[in-house]
Amino acid sequence: MIANFKGKTAVLTGAGSGFGLECARMGAGLGMNLVLADVQQDALDRAVAEMEKAGARVLPFRVDVTSAAAMEAMAQAVFERFGAPHFVFNNAGVGAGGLIWENTVSDWNWVLGVNLWGVIHGVRLFTPMMLEAARKDPAWRGHIVNTASMAGLLTPPNMGIYNVSKHAVVSLTETLYQDLRLATDQIGASVLCPYFVPTGITQSERNRPGGAAPPMTRSQMIGQAMSEKAVSSGKVTAAEVAQKVFDAIAADQFYIFSHPKALGNVQSRMEAIVQIRNPPDPFLERPDIGDQLKAALRAG
Numbered sequence: 001m002i003a004n005f006k007g008k009t010a011v012l013t014g015a016g017s018g019f020g021l022e023c024a025r026m027g028a029g030l031g032m033n034l035v036l037a038d039v040q041q042d043a044l045d046r047a048v049a050e051m052e053k054a055g056a057r058v059l060p061f062r063v064d065v066t067s068a069a070a071m072e073a074m075a076q077a078v079f080e081r082f083g084a085p086h087f088v089f090n091n092a093g094v095g096a097g098g099l100i101w102e103n104t105v106s107d108w109n110w111v112l113g114v115n116l117w118g119v120i121h122g123v124r125l126f127t128p129m130m131l132e133a134a135r136k137d138p139a140w141r142g143h144i145v146n147t148a149s150m151a152g153l154l155t156p157p158n159m160g161i162y163n164v165s166k167h168a169v170v171s172l173t174e175t176l177y178q179d180l181r182l183a184t185d186q187i188g189a190s191v192l193c194p195y196f197v198p199t200g201i202t203q204s205e206r207n208r209p210g211g212a213a214p215p216m217t218r219s220q221m222i223g224q225a226m227s228e229k230a231v232s233s234g235k236v237t238a239a240e241v242a243q244k245v246f247d248a249i250a251a252d253q254f255y256i257f258s259h260p261k262a263l264g265n266v267q268s269r270m271e272a273i274v275q276i277r278n279p280p281d282p283f284l285e286r287p288d289i290g291d292q293l294k295a296a297l298r299a300g
Contacts (some may be wrong), residue, residue, distance in 0.1 A: 002141050002188075002250050006031035009082040011126060013065050013118060014092035016043030019147060019192070020243035024087055028054040030246075035078050035085065037061040039092070065092045065118030066110075075125040084133035084142070085086045087249065090122035091147040091192075097223030099297075100160030104214065107161055109220070115165035116172075119146050123176060127187075134186040142187040143249045146173040152196045156282050158223045158293060177254055188252045194241055195259035224297045226289075 010027050016018035016038035027034050028051045036051065038044040059081050061074045078085060094114045096107055123144065130142040148290050151159065152166030161169045173191040180187050216224065241258045248256045257263065268280045283290025 002143060002252070004085075005246075008086040009033040009035065009084075010087040010089060011035040011037070011078060011085045011122070011220070012089040012091060013019075013037045013063075013122060014147075016040050016047050018036070018091075018238050019194070020089065020091040020239055021047055022238045023091070023245055024052075025239070026242050026246055027051075027087075028238075030058040031055075032087075033057045033059075033082050035059045035061070035074075035082070037063045037065070037074060037092070037236055039064050055083075057193050065121060066113030068121060071118075071121040071125055075129070079129055082128035085126055086130075086140075086142045088122055088126045088130075088142075088146070089147070089245075090119040092118045093147055093149075095227060096161050096220075097159035097227060098161070098217055098220035099158060102217045102219055103161045106214070111161050111165050112168075115162070116168045119168055119169050119172060122146075123172070127176075127180075130187050130240070131184060134184050136184075140186055143190065143252075144173075144176065145190045145192055145249065145256075146176075147192045148173065150193050150257075150262055150266075152191075152193055154269060154282065155279065157225070158219055159295070165208045173178075188249070188254075190245070190248050190256055192245060192256045193258075194239070195236075195257075195262050219297055222293065224295065 005027070010032050011025075012020045012024050012027075012035065015024050017040075020038070021022035024034055024036060024047060034051050034056050036044060036047050036058060037060075038047070039062065042061055044060055048058050051058050059078065061077070062140045063070045063074050066072060072243050092114055094111055096103070096111050121234055123146070127144065130144075134142065145171055147171040149162070150165045151168040152170035156161055170191055170193070177189040178191055236258045244256055244258065247253075265282070265285070268284070272278065281290065
């Protein structure tokens with residue numbers, strides 16, 4: 001249980017937009033020191049200016065979370081400035097879709113690099129610092145939050161590359177939780193599984209390395225359009241999700257959901273697994289969407 005955030009240090013990747021930015025805003029309001037990391041310089045600059053105006057002590061980094069060397073350099077600088085961070089938000093993420101056999105090696109390297117390796121680097125670099133701080137001070141408390149997705153608990157079609165990355169983050173974080181429980185009672189872990197929340201993830205290609213992205217396949221264009229429609233129409237805001245995150249940290253709650261009603265789909269999937277049935281129709285609740293997707297993919 002963590003009741004006091006004032007004066008504590010938080011590291012946030014993907015801090016220039018979406019959940020990262022909203023968690024940074026909450027942290028600034030709570031009087032925290034903020035380490036803001038993002039790959040997009042202009043978004044990072046805006047976030048830094050806003051948090052400093054709010055009175056927060058800010059350490060900014062333009063960093064590619066896929067780079068081990070860049071993340072190691074950031075972790076060392078964080079330790080030198082603030083010591084071990086009390087909170088780590090491994091939040092940086094990108095979206096991509098299309099039929100799973102159409103994704104290129106470049107697609108896989110990019111999506112897994114940001115969504116999975118970014119989390120891996122955050123965990124492997126900051127957890128040892130946090131454990132050492134906990135050993136030195138019995139009153140020290142910390143928490144790690146990894147951003148996955150409802151796609152980490154489901155397998156919606158035409159977005160397999162994203163599903164794979166987010167399933168891995170859920171597994172990694174569940175294991176982190178269990179490992180931490182073996183090692184200490186002073187550090188907690190949570191996994192954030194948002195559903196459709198308006199953020200900038202559908203424009204992820206803007207930060208894809210190597211310049212212009214390759215031409216999209218038909219399935220990728222269809223997936224992009226459907227994702228943009230679903231995300232932009234989301235009624236739960238990123239700010240509301242950030243509040244859920246801080247509430248979960250305070251309560252030592254592991255699973256964080258933006259849309260708990262979507263858990264019915266998770267239950268259907270789990271029941272199919274334990275009953276050894278084939279995967280259920282992912283569009284049982286909205287067969288119209290499934291019909292539209294099938295028709296669009298087969299029209300070519």
